[in-house]
Amino acid sequence: LLLLASRLRHASLTYKAAAYARLAAVKSSTVLKKLIPKLGQPEVYVSDRFAAHRLLVGGAATGGAFSDKPPSSVASAVLSRHRHYNINSAPYGSLWRAMRRNLTAEIFHPSRLRLFAPARRRALADLVADLDRQCSSGGVVRAAESIRAAMFGLMSTMCFGGDVDGELVKAMADAQDDLVQCFLGLRILSTFPAITGLIYRNRWRKLVELRRQQEEMYLPLIAARRRHDGEPPAYVDTLVDLSVPDEHGRKLTDGELVGLCSEFLGAGTEPAAAALQWIMANLVKRPDVQRALWKEIDAAVAAEEDEVGEEVLGRLDYLNAVIMEGLRLNPTVPVAFRQVMADDHVVLDGSRLPAGTAVLFPLARLSRDKTAWADPLEFRPERFMPGGEGAGVSLVAAAGSAGEIRMMPFGAGRRMCPGMGIAMLHLGYFVANLVREFEWVEVEGDHAVDLRPHVGFFRVMKRPLHVRLVRRR
Numbered sequence: 001l002l003l004l005a006s007r008l009r010h011a012s013l014t015y016k017a018a019a020y021a022r023l024a025a026v027k028s029s030t031v032l033k034k035l036i037p038k039l040g041q042p043e044v045y046v047s048d049r050f051a052a053h054r055l056l057v058g059g060a061a062t063g064g065a066f067s068d069k070p071p072s073s074v075a076s077a078v079l080s081r082h083r084h085y086n087i088n089s090a091p092y093g094s095l096w097r098a099m100r101r102n103l104t105a106e107i108f109h110p111s112r113l114r115l116f117a118p119a120r121r122r123a124l125a126d127l128v129a130d131l132d133r134q135c136s137s138g139g140v141v142r143a144a145e146s147i148r149a150a151m152f153g154l155m156s157t158m159c160f161g162g163d164v165d166g167e168l169v170k171a172m173a174d175a176q177d178d179l180v181q182c183f184l185g186l187r188i189l190s191t192f193p194a195i196t197g198l199i200y201r202n203r204w205r206k207l208v209e210l211r212r213q214q215e216e217m218y219l220p221l222i223a224a225r226r227r228h229d230g231e232p233p234a235y236v237d238t239l240v241d242l243s244v245p246d247e248h249g250r251k252l253t254d255g256e257l258v259g260l261c262s263e264f265l266g267a268g269t270e271p272a273a274a275a276l277q278w279i280m281a282n283l284v285k286r287p288d289v290q291r292a293l294w295k296e297i298d299a300a301v302a303a304e305e306d307e308v309g310e311e312v313l314g315r316l317d318y319l320n321a322v323i324m325e326g327l328r329l330n331p332t333v334p335v336a337f338r339q340v341m342a343d344d345h346v347v348l349d350g351s352r353l354p355a356g357t358a359v360l361f362p363l364a365r366l367s368r369d370k371t372a373w374a375d376p377l378e379f380r381p382e383r384f385m386p387g388g389e390g391a392g393v394s395l396v397a398a399a400g401s402a403g404e405i406r407m408m409p410f411g412a413g414r415r416m417c418p419g420m421g422i423a424m425l426h427l428g429y430f431v432a433n434l435v436r437e438f439e440w441v442e443v444e445g446d447h448a449v450d451l452r453p454h455v456g457f458f459r460v461m462k463r464p465l466h467v468r469l470v471r472r473r
């Protein structure tokens, strides 16, 4: 605590309600401070909803853009020992802009997303078949595993096309999982790869080996797509065509391509699969909410229809409320990061934060603030229905959002998640159809639903979701 206090005093950052420092991080950086002076830089947490809005949304207005990020352990740079950034790890600038614009315009534009509707339908059909198979063998259904596999398969189709062998997709999914486990606790890695390589020798070796495996799996798929001109264009097709305008129009390197594919698969799968699990787990715990949702769906979709089509989702207000409440109560990315740049004029508690300060926004603290939400720890979708305190709360914190951010499961500002639209589509489509097909029922004993979180790289259920399913149709 003394270390913590002196560090905060030194940086003049004692910001009572809005900022607190993370003891573990301070401890490790203090230990290493003599070795690595840069680690002595201050780090603040902002959990006040007005300060979060002022910094993230009003950042540009107060001077600078407040859009840089601290060097991240996710950088594929770390693994290849070359500066191979992906969108998440790239410093604010032309490469970041080019990669991000490519993703949003070439893949996530609604006209492009529509082309992947058959892939979504196939992923849902495979998931329902898998759940049916587990049901008919009479046992407990391993819903967490099935959900993640379905989400990964869908993202793999969007990334590499639909012709990839099923075994290879599974191997890629396993490798991605290993990678996430390996990243844990290694935030300093990308800033000081050589030193970190020494300190965490075994983990470092594992990371390098995982990266090598990824190259072995992805590069042949990327090469095959270079010879392909089919529809819809997969993410890889847009990446191989991309040139970076401010870098003499150069093409992306193989290292960058592998890093970007890994990011697409990981960022597209893990937080969405975790969110889907949290939502289904809450529906298991609250049969009344599940029944109300099923009734809404049943009234909107004729019995002979094969599925809840995507065109219906926008009319299902209670479904939307269930998903918003799931994301509010259990945001699956624990923290949004920013780093103050020299141009930024970021002021906290009357003091301007020095360039290089890492600013962290803990997302669950923001969206469980009891001064903003009634009984914030309760799963209560009604709060997002007309008349509820969450009615009108937007996921896109914008200049007009009353100067506060009451929840931001997808972050906010210029570095906000570019995948929000597709993630919301996937969540709506899967939740609606999974509730229409099955009644989700709690299992007794060791596999009972446990709503405690495990906070690591993502904020996931401590005990993966297991259920009993009863066919509704």
Ligand code: HEM
Residues within 6 Å of the ligand: 087, 088, 089, 100, 263, 264, 265, 267, 268, 269, 271, 272, 275, 331, 332, 333, 335, 336, 337, 408, 409, 410, 411, 412, 413, 414, 415, 416, 417, 418, 419, 420, 422, 423
């Ligand atoms: C429920 C699902 C998802 C959640 C909860 C989520 C959440 C987040 C959050 C909190 C951030 C940090 C934003 C910030 O710093 O302000 C982020 C960034 C990002 N997300 Fe997502 N995300 C989801 C799905 C996706 C999908 C489907 C993709 C694309 C395949 C994606 C790609 C990214 C990328 C590339 C970034 C980095 C953006 C940048 O630095 O410019 N995410 N996401």
